[in-house]
Amino acid sequence: MSLSINNGIGKARGKYIARMDADDISLPNRLEDQVKYLEDNPDISICGTNVTYLNEKGIETPLLRDNFPLTHEYIKAGLMFYCFIRHPTVMLKKDIMEEYNLMYDGDFNSSEDFELWSRACHYIKFANMQQVLLKYRFHSSNYTGLRKNEGANNYKKVMMDSFRRLEITFSSEELQLLCPLTCEINELNKKHVIEILQACAQKIREANRIKHVYENEALEYALELRMGWTKHKYRHKVITVIRKIAKFINPYNNVSFVIDKFSSHLELYGVVSTLKQLYIALVSSERRRYFYEKRKSSDNN
Known part of the structure; x- marks a missing residue:
């Protein structure tokens, strides 16, 4: 092309x-x-x-x-x-x-x-x-194509060229996590990934103070966006699980309501507690629906 x-x-x-x-x-x-x-x-x-x-x-x-x-x-x-x-x-x-x-x-x-x-x-x-x-x-x-090995490697090469302008390098693990296509985050490694990315961001800030490649406000925007995207990726994975569980327990449930109500629990309580609260709410909802249908059937008879 x-x-x-x-x-x-x-x-x-x-x-x-x-x-x-x-x-x-x-x-x-x-x-x-x-x-x-x-x-x-x-x-x-x-x-x-x-x-x-x-x-x-x-x-x-x-x-x-x-x-x-x-x-x-x-x-x-x-x-x-x-x-x-x-x-x-x-x-x-x-x-x-x-x-x-x-x-x-x-x-x-x-x-x-x-x-x-x-x-x-x-x-x-x-x-x-x-x-x-x-x-x-x-x-x-x-x-x-981007997510295949060749595409992801080329994407990282472009990023490396940008980092060279700041005269900094990153390890293979750091580059893997800095690259949006290859960064994998889950409940087990979340803290480790965020710590590494925060250290990389500070390294970029310090290099830019010397090289003046980027305006400071613009650089902070880019770094905050990169950190926010990683947290969003983790959040999105968990919400996908919540969505599947919600549909499994009650296929008639308003999944949008469930997501709005319980995704905010992630930051406060973590995955296990969030899923537990979700399960209780959905089961309670299912019970109410069951008794409503039973009473409706009884009234009709």
Whole structure:
């Protein structure tokens, strides 16, 4: 794919180049709005937009939406860990890309865009428009390639390049946990993982005080987001278990209510206590339903 995109960029004759994938849907005003944004902001060379998601059946999921940072320094700091430019929404200035020889590197299979943006953000300015200008089709295979060994390893290589700018290195275990694709967290290792990530974050802060690669506020945003994502991943795993248990005990139960009511217990009481409270509540609910149905049947007779 990288070779084809590079060829397309080389043959393009326009001032701006817009990217998208064949199965996504650009809104009618997308190109007009992005061109206007770049014309009004001549210091910006690459801009992305917000998206809404389409599932595999083509149904829009309005509650699922990116919340990427909008300004360059925050995008730049975030690119240490995440690809904060949604690739199919990109519009870029052709002359700037050629001036800095910013082309896709085919050695980074499944992470070509992440590698390009992580490299380019140190030479040119990025922005994300807040408007939704594209409907992004989400397939189960979207992230499959990234999670395979080659894709995950390439993702970590991009992160390592960012860390080299700070002149710091991390052990294999630290890099495994810093990478969102390979970080595994559960009840047994949660404390260990968070301690390691906190130590890595402090190492990044101290290096940045010397090298001044990132603005401090933007860096704190990126580090807090990375820590928050890890805690969310742990929380999401447990909530998935809660959801399954809730459905098993009572398939008619309002699972959304259960999740809202009991997921907050995780931070206070831990997994075992939360599940115990959940079980008691669901069994009580089931008993009430049983006696209600029994009484209703008796009244009808």
